[in-house]
Amino acid sequence: IGQWAIGVAQSIHRMGYPLHLLTRYMNPEAEMLQNREPYPVIQVHGKRWSQFRSFYTYRAIKNIYKKGIKPDIVIATTWNIARGITSILKKNKTKLVIVVHGLEVTRAMPWLKTRWLQQTLNAADAVIAVSNFTRDRVIERCNINPSKVHFLPNGVDPQRFYPRSN
Secondary structure (H helix, E strand, O other): OHHHHHHHHHHHHHOOOOOOEEEOOOOHHHHHHHHHOOOOEEEOOOOOHHHHHHHHHHHHHHHHHHOOOOOOEEEEOOHHHHHOOHHHHHHOOOEEEEEEOOHHHHOOOOHHHHHHHHHHHHHOOEEEEOOHHHHHHHHHHHOOOHHHEEEOOOOOOOOOOOOOOO
């Protein structure tokens, strides 16, 4: 997921759009981006991440707005990240795109978490599914308008992964 987000950020930057990249981990690749790219790479973190990730993400987005920066679009790489920011984005008329990877719509979850998933995905302006199977499950399980759910497969960086020559 992290590699995907970095690739999207680099592509958006190459197209000339301003951006901020928020990341949970400041791993060596994120640190390299922070030193190399002209856009800010901001670490979003806190204690007991899995329980409070929605709050930490909300706080990070709120701090961006406080700096006078108003993003046009926020791309959330998981629905759990997006869950805490739907209201602040709507209030500020910022579009939300959520990436769905598959497990969230194929595995059994407690009813409350399922409800949160449905509410969060329905609040998004667009949902990106990494497979057609996942796209179909999102539409079926979350009762989302099919025109809002788009298929975009995971990609490969040919500079890093290529066939070996003999």
